[in-house]
Amino acid sequence: AQTVTQSQPEMSVQEAETVTLSCTYDTSESNYYLFWYKQPPSRQMILVIRQEAYKQQNATENRFSVNFQKAAKSFSLKISDSQLGDTAMYFCAFYAGGTSYGKLTFGQGTILTVHP
Amino acid sequence: DTEVTQTPKHLVMGMTNKKSLKCEQHMGHRAMYWYKQKAKKPPELMFVYSYEKLSINESVPSRFSPECPNSSLLNLHLHALQPEDSALYLCASSPTTSGGGLEQFFGPGTRLTVL
Secondary structure, eight states: OOEEEOOOSEEEEETTOOEEEOOEEEOOOSSOEEEEEEEOTTSOOEEEEEEETTOOSOOEETTEEEEEETTTTEEEEEEOSOOGGGOEEEEEEEEOOGGGTTOOEEOOOEEEEEEO | OOOEEEEOSEEEEOTTOEEEEEEEEOSOOSEEEEEEEOTTSOOEEEEEEETTEEEEEOSOOTTEEEEEEETTEEEEEEESOOGGGOEEEEEEEESOSSGGGOOOEEOOOEEEEEO
């Protein structure tokens, strides 16, 4: 079974600064996908960024980038130039493929607050 | 249209009521999901439908009954719920249930309160 661990229940950052959210996972699978989802207060969950395990290059989406360390089973999210709209709960999620039939394994989440 | 819609937004029901939650997507996705989410917790998967067939039931109590009438629509029928079933119920869809087609698009959820 897969596990996903987010060790930072809450974090805060000043507007325009950079923050990194941690995520580690445990799996015996060789082919898998990793995701960061964002859930703003009272708003719907959206995908921030995804990483295919077979790709060595770290994924980037505008101000969001990941540091994917496959050997260490680490998948951290860096948010640059933080904005007030980045305030949200962030979930790291893992998908093993194969016979998982779409089942995502989520971490416990990190509540990020961006202060003006 | 890259949206998953859910109705109603809020629902209050008694323990003896029967109600239904509805989810709709028009992105041509062939996989749809029901999740239950408690405050400040990750979503918990309840059911997965793939090509309109139930492929995963995460040992959900029978008082929750899913239905997928067609590829765009997903219902969750509720009957004889308990107060501990109060939560945000999220629907999601994805192109498929595998590989690069897995990216899940979430709806805004239905906030359910059981009295």
